[in-house]
Amino acid sequence: MSRILAIDFGKKRTGIAITDELQIIASGLTTVDTAKLLAFLKDYISKEKVELFLVGLPKQMNNTDSESEILITPFLEKLTQQIPNIPVKRIDERFTSKMAFQTMIDSGMKKKQRRNKAMVDEISATIILQSYLYSM
Incomplete structure (x- = not known):
């Protein structure tokens, strides 16, 4: 089997998560x-076989697109043009940053470590991927 790769797209940084080849564990x-x-x-993808890109879909509480969708749309166009053989699926990413931060607290990370926004982005991508795996 192939891996599924999740993307938590951000203006400056983007968190990436990946499944194992059996698509059981999100890391x-x-x-x-x-x-x-x-x-x-x-x-x-030149080194690992990936069958699907999951890209977070930022939504407001009223189900309208978030402001960051304006940044994601051009990226998705480039992604599908430059890597056309791997499909892209969008998945709701509401609350993933808050869940990631809570995960950091629950895991016992010190306050200074929790300020690492790159870690929050990576954990958010993992949450997006794990929620997709649960829905399969």
Whole structure:
């Protein structure tokens, strides 16, 4: 089987999570400078087999698109043009940053470690991916 890769897209940084080959476990992979995201993805899929990109869909509480969707749309166009053989699926990412922060607290991370926004982005991507796996 192939892996599923989740993307928590951000203006500056993007969190990345990946499944194992059996698509059972979601694990945080890294956080990438958003400007280098496409290059990272191309490099990653040259080494690992990925069958699906999951990209967070930021929604407001009233179910309208969040402001950050304006940034995600051009990225998705480039992604599907440059890597057309891997489908993209969107998944609601409401509350993932809050859940990621709570996960950091629950795991006993010190306050200074919890300020690491890159870690929050990576954990958020993992939560997006894990929620997708639960829904399968």
